[in-house]
Amino acid sequence: MMRQPKVGSAQSSPTLPTPAQGVRWTTPIVETPGIVVLTSWIWRLVRFLLTLPFRFPVMVACLVASAGAWWWLGWPGLAGLWGAAAVVSLVWWRTWPDSYRTWVTLRLLAWWRHVAVYRRHWQPVLVISGLAESYQERRYLPRIRRVSCNAWADYVRVSLVAGTAPADFEHRVTELAHGFAAPSCRVVVNGPRDITLEFPRRDTLAEPLNALPIIDAPDLDALPVGQREDGSPWLLRLHGTHVLVVGVTGAGKGSVIWSTVRAMLPALADGTAQVWAIDPKRMELAYGRDLFAHYADTGESAVALLEKAVTDMQERAERYAGKQRSHVPTTADPFVVVLLDEVAFLTAYHPDRDVRRRAENAIATLTSQGRSVGFAVLAALQDPRKEVMNLRNLFPDKVALRLDEASQVDMVLGEGARERGAEAHLIDPTLPGVAYVRVEDSPSPVRVRATYVSDEDITAMAEGYGVGSWKAE
Ligand SMILES: Nc1ncnc2c1ncn2[C@@H]1O[C@H](COP(=O)(O)OP(=O)(O)O)[C@@H](O)[C@H]1O
Ligand SMILES: [Mg+2]
Structure with missing residues (x-):
C-alpha cells in the first residue's frame, strides 16, 4: 500500500492537552478565509484552461481555428473553414477508404472505451486492487491521460501519483486485467510518472498457428x-x-x-x-x-x-x-x-x-x-x-x-x-x-x-x- 490513511483523532493524539477534570474538550474550529478559497478556485480554473490544449489538442485546435475564422472573416469565414475540412475528409475517404475507416473507427472506439470502460470503472478498480485509497481526494488517484486503440488492444496512458512506482501497477496486473474484463494486462513505462497499460480486447492467440514458410537464409539470432x-x-x-x-x-x-x-x-x-x-x-x-x-x-x-x-x-x-x-x-x-x-x-x-x-x-x-x-x-x-x-x-x-x-x-x-x-x-x-x-x-x-x-x-x-x-x- 502506498499511503496510509490519516489516522489519529483528538482523543488518541498524545500531543494534545489533556482536558481538565470535568471540562468538556471541543476541537477548535478554524475557518479558511474566503479569499483563500476564492484564490484556490481561480487557480484551479486557470490551470484547467492552461492544460486543456495538452489534454485535448485536436479539439482545442478545432475550436481555436473556428473562433479565429469567425472573428476575422465572419460567418463566411467559418463556413469556408468547415467546408474545406469537409472536402479534405471527403477526399481522404474516397482516396484511401480503408485508412479513413480504420482511423475513424479506432478513434470512435477509443472514445467509447475511455468513457464506458476505463473512466467508469477506474476508481473502483484501482481502489479494490489496492492502487488507490477509497476515501482519498481525487488528486491522489492516478489519472488517465489518454486512451487509444489499435486493432487488437486498448492502450491506457496513465499519470502516476507522486510517491508511487510503475512496479505497483506491475504487481497488480491480474487485478487490473480482471477489473477491466481484459484477457491480460501489461505495463509499459514511458518515463517518470508516465506509464501505459496495454489491455488486449480479445485473445489473438486463440487459434492454432500454421507452420511458417521456410526462410532461405535464417538468422540464428532471431x-x-x-x-x-x-x-x-x-x-x-x-x-x-x-x-x-x-x-x-x-x-x-x-x-x-x-x-x-x-x-x-x-x-x-x-x-x-x-x-x-x-x-x-x-x-x-x-x-x-x-x-x-x-x-x-x-x-x-x-x-x-x-x-x-x-x-x-x-x-x-x-x-x-x-x-x-x-x-x-x-x-x-x-x-x-x-x-x-x-x-x-x-x-x-x-x-x-x-x-x-x-x-x-x-x-x-x-x-x-x-x-x-x-x-x-x-x-x-x-x-x-x-x-x-x-x-x-x-x-x-x-x-x-x-x-x-x-x-x-x-x-x-x-x-x-x-x-x-x-x-x-x-x-x-x-x-x-x-x-x-x-x-x-x-x-x-x-x-x-x-x-x-x-x-x-x-x-x-x-x-x-x-x-x-x-x-x-
Ligand atoms: N502450438 C500448438 N498449436 C496447436 N496445437 C498444439 C500446439 N502444440 C501442441 N499442440 C497440440 O497439443 C498436443 C500435445 O503437444 P506436445 O507438443 O506433444 O506436448 P508436450 O511435448 O509438451 O507433451 C499435440 O499433439 C497437438 O495436438
Ligand atoms: Mg513432448
Whole structure:
C-alpha cells in the first residue's frame, strides 16, 4: 500500500492537552478565509484552461481555428473553414477508404472505451486492487491521460501519483486485467510518472498457428517460431545462448522444438548448422530423424552423444583460444544445436546412476562453455523443480508453457515474473503452444504461441531437407 490513511483523532493524539477534570474538550474550529478559497478556485480554473490544449489538442485546435475564422472573416469565414475540412475528409475517404475507416473507427472506439470502460470503472478498480485509497481526494488517484486503440488492444496512458512506482501497477496486473474484463494486462513505462497499460480486447492467440514458410537464409539470432500476443513474430534466439522449454505433458513443448528446427532448415541443409537430437521417450523426434546429424534414444547412446558434443566443443574452444572470440557458422565449424526432449529422463529418472551423473555433467559443461564456440542446448522439461533439474540456471533463455503450479512460474522465468503477469499456471489447457517468454525489448514477460508443425509438415521437412547422416552410425 502506498499511503496510509490519516489516522489519529483528538482523543488518541498524545500531543494534545489533556482536558481538565470535568471540562468538556471541543476541537477548535478554524475557518479558511474566503479569499483563500476564492484564490484556490481561480487557480484551479486557470490551470484547467492552461492544460486543456495538452489534454485535448485536436479539439482545442478545432475550436481555436473556428473562433479565429469567425472573428476575422465572419460567418463566411467559418463556413469556408468547415467546408474545406469537409472536402479534405471527403477526399481522404474516397482516396484511401480503408485508412479513413480504420482511423475513424479506432478513434470512435477509443472514445467509447475511455468513457464506458476505463473512466467508469477506474476508481473502483484501482481502489479494490489496492492502487488507490477509497476515501482519498481525487488528486491522489492516478489519472488517465489518454486512451487509444489499435486493432487488437486498448492502450491506457496513465499519470502516476507522486510517491508511487510503475512496479505497483506491475504487481497488480491480474487485478487490473480482471477489473477491466481484459484477457491480460501489461505495463509499459514511458518515463517518470508516465506509464501505459496495454489491455488486449480479445485473445489473438486463440487459434492454432500454421507452420511458417521456410526462410532461405535464417538468422540464428532471431528464428521465427510463432507469434506474440500483439501480432508481431516471436523470434527465438538460439545462437549464443541455451534455451529451456518447460511445460506439463501436452503443453506443446514439441511445437516449440519443431518450430525451431523448421526455422533453421536451410542452415541444416547447407551444413552451416546441425541438430544433434536426443529423444529418451522415442516419441517426439523420431519422425524427423533424417533432419538430424546425430540421433540417440537410449540412456547409454544419449550419454555417449552428449559426451561427443563436449569433446567436439572443447576441441573447437582450444582452436579458438586466443584467435577468435566468437563463433561464425561455416560448414567446417557448423553451429551445433544439442536438442534434448524430456531432459529429466536422463538427469533424474534414468535407473542407472552413472548415466544420470554423466548426462548431468555433460549438459553442465555444454551449457557453461558452449555459447561462444557455437554449441547451443535446446532442452524440454516437464517439471522445473530443483531436485529434478538443478541445471535450470545454466540456461539463459526460458520458455514457460502451461505449468502445474503458480510457484513454478518464477522458477522458470526468474523472480518476479509471475507478479509481472506471466501466469503460465493459468494457461488454458485447450491452448497448447501458448507460453510466456522474456524478450529483449520488454521488462515484462510476453505472451506468445508457437506454430503447430504437424506430422505431415515434419515428414515433408525431412524429405526436402534431410541430411540423413545419423544412419551412418
Ligand atoms: N502450438 C500448438 N498449436 C496447436 N496445437 C498444439 C500446439 N502444440 C501442441 N499442440 C497440440 O497439443 C498436443 C500435445 O503437444 P506436445 O507438443 O506433444 O506436448 P508436450 O511435448 O509438451 O507433451 C499435440 O499433439 C497437438 O495436438
Ligand atoms: Mg513432448
